[in-house]
Amino acid sequence: METIIKLENISYKYEDEYVLRDISFDVKKGEKIVLLGINGSGKSTLLKIINGLIFQQKGNYYYKNTLITKKLLKKKDFVKQFRKEVVFLFQNPDTMIFNPTVYDEIAFGLRQLQIDDIDERVKHWAEKLGVYKYLDTPPFNLSGGEKQKVCLASLLALEPEVILMDEPTSNLDPRSTGWFIDFLYELDITTIITTHNLSLSLELGERGLVLSEDHRLIYDGNLKEFLNDIEKLKEANLVHIHKHRHGKIEHRHYHTHDF
């Protein structure tokens, strides 16, 4: 399969300190990747670089063999195509929503890009995401999970090639999470997803990328193998210790469960 994304020795700092250090990996078309790492390890920052929202101080990022630079993303034709092909579902849906109705929200990107069959696409994706009945509703009136589905509809309506999702299940209840897993499974798009939920992560993709607390890529490979490797989990600080009881016996050991 052809490589769609290539990161070569990427380092990034907001201020003095690097929050990504020397990150390199390739993504093949159609891959579903799960990006793990503790709070502050750099996951959202990495997705923002891949989305061309911020630019690394060191290293190179190639999308479809094209070096992505600030200058290139100022070129109208390129940026239009890139924004259609690479989309980003933010951690907090409120930062994405600003239109008067759900219909306008889903149509917004399509109108920006002057796509022909807007009405058809809006209705199709609203139906698929289960928000059709809200098309005339102000998105602000929806619940967190419903808002996330509206955001997802607005991105998928662009028929992107890559979707970056930052904690997409954080607002979803168990039933919606189950629905999301099935939905993602059917979706034939290159995906990079972040999550803190280790038990859920296996349902989201086969390949895991793991960032350490000091912002390096410490694992790139089979996600299941990573989750079964206690030493690797400790290195990533993705296990925790706490007391608990089995009958009358109280003891402490490592846990990977999610809370």
Ligand SMILES: Nc1ncnc2c1ncn2[C@@H]1O[C@H](COP(=O)(O)OP(=O)(O)OP(=O)(O)O)[C@@H](O)[C@H]1O
């Ligand atoms: N705009 C910013 N200005 C300065 N520092 C920032 C900015 N955004 C993030 N940081 C810092 O960069 C580091 C990485 O942040 P990032 O949001 O990428 O982490 P994350 O892995 O997504 O964390 P979380 O799991 O909490 O979402 C953190 O230490 C954070 O405080």
Ligand SMILES: [Mg+2]
């Ligand atoms: Mg984040």
